[in-house]
Amino acid sequence: MTPIWHDDTLKHVSVLGIGNVLLGDDGFGPLVVEMFRCHYECGSSVEVLDLGTPGLDIAPYLYDRDLVILIDAIHMEATPGTLCLFPEDELISHRAELHLTGHDPGIQESLAHLKLAGHAPRELIVLGAEPQRCEFGAGISPSVLTAASAAIVALARLLKERGVSCQSRHPSIQPNIWWLPQGSPASALA
Amino acid sequence: MWRGLEAILRGRDAREGWVFAQRFCGICTTVHAIASVRAVEDALQLEIPANAQYIRNIILIAHAMHDHIVHFYHLSALDWVDIMTIPKADPVRAAAIADGYSNWSGNSHQELLAVQNKVKGMVAGGQLGFFSHGYWGHPSMRLSPEMNLILFSHYLQALDFQRKSAQIVAILGGKMPHIQNLAVGGVMNAINPNSLATLNMDRLAMLQAILENLIPFVQEAYLSDACLLAASYPEWFRYGRGVTNYLAVPDLPLDAKATKFDLPGGVIMNGDLSAVRPILNWQDQPFRTAVAEDVTHAWYQGAGLQQPWKGESDPDYTDFVEEKKYTWVKAPRYNGHPMQVGPLANILVGNATGHAGTRKWTDTAFKAISSVHGQNVTLNDMQSTMGRHLARAIRSAMLSDIALEHLQLLQNNILGGDDTTFNPPEFPQHEIMGMGMHEAPRGSLSHWVVIEKGSFTNYQAVVPTTWNASPRDLQGIPGPYESSLPGNPVADPEKPLEVLRTVHSFDPCMACSCHTLDATGQEITQVKVL
Numbered sequence: 001m002t003p004i005w006h007d008d009t010l011k012h013v014s015v016l017g018i019g020n021v022l023l024g025d026d027g028f029g030p031l032v033v034e035m036f037r038c039h040y041e042c043g044s045s046v047e048v049l050d051l052g053t054p055g056l057d058i059a060p061y062l063y064d065r066d067l068v069i070l071i072d073a074i075h076m077e078a079t080p081g082t083l084c085l086f087p088e089d090e091l092i093s094h095r096a097e098l099h100l101t102g103h104d105p106g107i108q109e110s111l112a113h114l115k116l117a118g119h120a121p122r123e124l125i126v127l128g129a130e131p132q133r134c135e136f137g138a139g140i141s142p143s144v145l146t147a148a149s150a151a152i153v154a155l156a157r158l159l160k161e162r163g164v165s166c167q168s169r170h171p172s173i174q175p176n177i178w179w180l181p182q183g184s185p186a187s188a189l190a
Numbered sequence: 191m192w193r194g195l196e197a198i199l200r201g202r203d204a205r206e207g208w209v210f211a212q213r214f215c216g217i218c219t220t221v222h223a224i225a226s227v228r229a230v231e232d233a234l235q236l237e238i239p240a241n242a243q244y245i246r247n248i249i250l251i252a253h254a255m256h257d258h259i260v261h262f263y264h265l266s267a268l269d270w271v272d273i274m275t276i277p278k279a280d281p282v283r284a285a286a287i288a289d290g291y292s293n294w295s296g297n298s299h300q301e302l303l304a305v306q307n308k309v310k311g312m313v314a315g316g317q318l319g320f321f322s323h324g325y326w327g328h329p330s331m332r333l334s335p336e337m338n339l340i341l342f343s344h345y346l347q348a349l350d351f352q353r354k355s356a357q358i359v360a361i362l363g364g365k366m367p368h369i370q371n372l373a374v375g376g377v378m379n380a381i382n383p384n385s386l387a388t389l390n391m392d393r394l395a396m397l398q399a400i401l402e403n404l405i406p407f408v409q410e411a412y413l414s415d416a417c418l419l420a421a422s423y424p425e426w427f428r429y430g431r432g433v434t435n436y437l438a439v440p441d442l443p444l445d446a447k448a449t450k451f452d453l454p455g456g457v458i459m460n461g462d463l464s465a466v467r468p469i470l471n472w473q474d475q476p477f478r479t480a481v482a483e484d485v486t487h488a489w490y491q492g493a494g495l496q497q498p499w500k501g502e503s504d505p506d507y508t509d510f511v512e513e514k515k516y517t518w519v520k521a522p523r524y525n526g527h528p529m530q531v532g533p534l535a536n537i538l539v540g541n542a543t544g545h546a547g548t549r550k551w552t553d554t555a556f557k558a559i560s561s562v563h564g565q566n567v568t569l570n571d572m573q574s575t576m577g578r579h580l581a582r583a584i585r586s587a588m589l590s591d592i593a594l595e596h597l598q599l600l601q602n603n604i605l606g607g608d609d610t611t612f613n614p615p616e617f618p619q620h621e622i623m624g625m626g627m628h629e630a631p632r633g634s635l636s637h638w639v640v641i642e643k644g645s646f647t648n649y650q651a652v653v654p655t656t657w658n659a660s661p662r663d664l665q666g667i668p669g670p671y672e673s674s675l676p677g678n679p680v681a682d683p684e685k686p687l688e689v690l691r692t693v694h695s696f697d698p699c700m701a702c703s704c705h706t707l708d709a710t711g712q713e714i715t716q717v718k719v720l
Contacts, residue, residue, distance in 0.1 A: 022198060022213050052367055053216025056264050057256075060353040112320035113264065116308050117346040137198045178209065181198075 010045035011066040013164055014121075015155065016058070017050045018072040018107075021179040024138030025080075025131030028148060029071040031140055031177065032127075036152040038173040043165040059110040065121040067162060069155060070107065073144075074128030081129060081143030083150055085158075088124040125158065127151055139181045199649040204230050204617065204641045205374045207649065211637065212368055214651065218699060219367045220253045220359065221630040222637070222651065229637040230374045232472060233624025234617070239610040240446045242376035244600035245389075247442045247452075248397070249362050249369065250628070251593040255408055256355035257631035257697075258533070258586040262412060262579065263348040266694040268324050269687060270419055271341045272331040276309040279335035288340045291562045292414035294406065296347050297340065305343040325687040330679075333422055341418070344411050351407045354400050361397060362389075376612035381604055394601050401597065405590045416583035417555055420576050421563030430575030430692035432674030433528045434461030436535035437657070439477070439636070440469055441629035442592060444599070448472060452547075452592050453629055456539035457524065463569055466542035472627050481636065481652060484521040484663040487514070494664055495523060498638035498650040499623050521660040521669060522652050530670040531633025531657040532696060534572060534581040540588075541569055547588040555584050575674070578695040617644035630654055632697050655699045671696060 015036065017029030030050040037048050051058060062068055076084060088111075114120040129151065132141035140148070159166040195214065199207055208226035212219040224246060231238060285299035312318060325331070333341070356366050362379065363369025371377045380388040420427070440455035448471065455469030469477055482495035491506045508515045521528070529535075540548025552569070559565050572581060621642045628635045633654030640648040660669025671693060678688050 020213060020216065022195075022210070049365070050368065052213060052219060054367055055217050056260050057217060057352075057356070057367060059349055060356045063349070063353055109264070109320050113346065113349055116305075116312065117349050118308075119349065178206075179213065 010043065011162070011164055012064065013042075013046040013067045013069075013159065014061050014065050015042075015046065015048045015069045015159075016061055016071065018053065018058075018070055020053050021050075022136060024133050024135045025129075025141055025144045026073050026134040027140060027179065028073040028129050028131060028144055030179075031145075032071045032148045032151045032155070034175045034177060035148055036155055038175045039152055039169055040156050041167050041169050042159065046159070046164060046166070055106050056110055058107060059114060062110060062114055062121050062124070064119045066123065067159075067164070068121040068124045069158060070124070070126045071151065071155075072126060072128050073131040073134065074126070076128070076130055078130040079143075080132035080141060081147040083127070083129050083147045083154065085154070086126040086128065088126075123162075127154060127158075137181055140177075195649060195651065199646045201645055204233075204639070204644055204646055205615065207639070207646060208372050208374070211651070214653075215699060216367070217257070218630060218632070218653075220249060220363070220369055221628055221635055223369060223372050224250060225626040225628045225630075225635050225637040225651070226639075227372050227374050228472070228626030228628065229624045229639045230615070230626070230641065231624070232626055233622040233639060233641050234374075234615050236375055236613060236615055237446050237448070238376040238613055239608070240603055241379075241381060241600060241608060242611050243443045243446065243448070244596045244603065245362055245371070245377050245379055245611070247596045248593055248600070249359050250442070251589045251596070252355045252358035254589055254631045255404065255586055255593070256352055256359070258582050259348050259355070259408070259412060260352055261631075261697045262416065262582065263345040265697070266579065266691075267341055267345055267415075268321075269691045269694055270331070270423060271333060271338050271345075272326050272328070273309060273321060273324065273338060273342050274313065274326040275331075275333075275335040276306055276339045276342060277313060277335075279306060279339040281306055281339065284336035284339045287334075287336050291418055291558070292410055294344075294411040294414065296343070296407075296411065302339055302343055305346060306339055309339075309342065325685050328685055328687050329681045330687055337418065337422070341415055344415055347407070347411070351404055354404045358397055358400055358404075361393060361400075373612055375615045376610075379611055381609040381611060383604055389604075391601075394597065394604075397597055398594070401590070401593055405594070408590045409587045413551070413555060413583045413587045414558065416580050417558045417563065420555075420567065420580050421559050421565045423576060424565050424567075426576035426691065427567065427571040427574045429678050429688075430578070430674045430695060431461075431573050433530045433668075433670040434573055435459050435524070435527050435529045436538050437524060437529040437531050437634050438469075438535045438539040439627040439629050439634045440471060441627070442596070452596070453536070454540055454543040454545045454548075455627075455629070455634075456543055457529075458535075458538055458542060459527070461570075461573055463538055463542055466539055468543050472625070477627075478625060480525045482523055482526075483650075483652065483656075484523055486521070486664045487661040488517055488520045489515050490520070495526070498625075498636070498652055499640055499648065501638070501648070501650040517661045519656050519659050519661055521663045522657050523660075523663060526663075526665075528660055528663070528667055528669045528673075529657055531654050532578065532581075533585040533631075533633075534578045535633060536629060537581040537584055538569065538572065547591055548584070551584045551588045554587070555580060575678075575692045575695045578697075582697070617641065619643050621647070632699055633657060653699075658696045659698060671698075 017033030019026040019029040021027035129147040208223040211226035212223035281299045281303040288297035360366035382388040436458040440451040442452035444450040456466040486493040491504045626637045638650045658670045
């Protein structure tokens with residue numbers, strides 16, 4: 001949950017998984033968040049959240065943060081499972097399309113609002129993986145599952161590089177990937 | 191609504207359906223979770239403790255206020271507000287105008303000047319970014335630079351209140367989005383007034399404080415701004431009428447057995463606002479037999495009406511064929527009729543049934559529009575594009591009063607010694623059917639479930655946007671969106687701003703889609719789920 005009172009001596013960080021867990025590899029972000037939460041422990045100033053597909057409701061989780069890392073499936077015409085980092089300027093340099101297209105507003109719009117209001121995050125990074133299939137009930141593809149394992153290591157490194165406390169859990173917690181199709185080997189994720 | 195959902199839910203334990211249901215849509219997470227547990231509880235004829243009703247109700251209201259604020263300011267205000275005129279505004283004059291129509295405390299000329307300077311900087315630096323695609327300078331934009339400045343400064347302030355309403359949901363729901371505190375049979379919040387780890391007096395006081403901070407924005411800024419828009423664009427009470435059959439379902443139950451409700455339900459046909467058939471409770475038999483979905487023009491196999499408990503959703507994609515199948519959206523019908531759902535239906539039914547809160551806030555809005563702005567608006571005028579916007583603001587003001595009342599009810603109940611929040615469900619071996627209703631921010635929602643041996647054998651959701659965005663049915667009768675557009679003026683065919691005004695007034699939910707980013711940051715929609 002959003003902290004109500006901040007301890008101003010610490011960096012306030014949001015690690016946010018974006019995507020619909022019911023749509024196959026689109027659930028990459030929530031998957032990484034669940035795996036990261038189970039393998040690493042961060043300080044109280046770091047919130048690690050599966051946001052689903054929040055549209056404009058992402059704004060409260062970007063509000064006044066020192067650092068935001070968004071984890072999402074990204075189409076970049078690469079081999080499925082390719083992992084990439086994008087700094088904020090690459091994300092927002094591409095203008096959002098007309099509302100008329102029916103695309104729901106989301107990250108770019110929320111960032112634009114927060115900038116004008118003076119509450120934008122100080123640093124924003126997108127960590128993305130090329131999806132293989134975003135189909136209803138498809139589960140996570142093997143290549144994207146491999147990318148998720150690499151992504152949690154990359155996440156830990158990104159946080160440590162910025163002086164944010166993040167330690168491996170020993171032992172780790174068993175991830176709860178409840179949304180995978182029944183009978184799929186969720187234990188392989190541990 | 192395109193499913194595949196049955197494929198996921200069939201065979202699942204009925205106690206966990208809500209966890210999946212709240213992933214149907216990224217924005218309306220909470221509403222599907224609630225409708226799902228209510229459907230299973232209905233099948234079991236399981237009542238839930240009063241505490242659980244109040245906790246659920248407070249979550250639902252906070253979610254609705256959040257949703258309505260974001261819709262008005264961030265999703266539709268720029269259809270009416272031209273931010274490019276803001277550099278020309280006089281902030282001192284703007285502050286005087288704002289004080290003339292609103293008691294909101296955030297209208298000082300210093301605050302307005304600060305917003306103006308930000309907009310000036312953005313325009314001068316060519317850094318319009320997301321704002322570069324607005325219909326700026328469009329001939330249908332009519333507000334003065336000062337009014338545009340006031341409304342845009344509230345647009346930015348709304349971000350803070352969006353956060354506050356999310357905090358309320360998070361405190362009770364454990365997490366936001368995707369609350370974690372629900373259970374078939376109640377809620378999982380532990381209550382102990384003296385324990386630090388549970389829902390205690392401190393938490394209740396914190397909820398009260400956040401609500402008391404949020405409510406003035408809803409009642410004094412949002413509602414006043416909606417009245418200003420209504421008075422400034424009065425011709426929009428004549429456009430966008432659409433389907434004038436209205437459906438609202440009862441919600442915000444006041445007791446464990448859900449016999450009394452703080453939000454009335456009812457059916458109004460053919461725009462006859464004096465004749466309402468009240469829906470008094472969730473057992474309402476006419477509702478259960480009236481609702482059916484038509485798939486004649488949707489990409490599913492078959493044609494004609496299907497009762498939701500018997501509904502199938504086998505895809506039959508044909509590409510866009512106007513005379514045959516052209517959408518993933520099914521056509522819900524009520525006794526064969528298309529219905530308009532949403533805050534307008536809610537407000538019309540509330541006035542027709544004599545609901546005190548609805549009447550109080552409708553009168554407040556109408557009086558403000560006439561005494562401050564010199565325009566007369568009637569309930570009949572509300573059946574329009576502007577009426578839907580105004581109804582949403584009236585509903586928000588009314589709901590915010592109820593939020594405080596339900597917090598008080600919860601507190602009284604706890605102090606009276608009741609700490610129960612959960613009645614354990616027991617599933618029979620034979621087949622049972624249930625239906626869960628919720629009057630969601632976008633309108634009436636119902637989940638229809640069939641359960642056998644504790645697992646789902648069928649699951650259908652009839653969602654607000656399918657009522658409103660419904661395609662034509664077997665008889666060729668269009669739904670509310672489609673019938674609201676003929677007659678809308680279009681000043682510039684290249685820039686159909688007026689079409690957006692009417693479509694946005696329904697608050698279409700377009701977020702239930704698979705959205706991933708491409709490498710340039712452009713969103714790609716894989717599957718459109720409405």
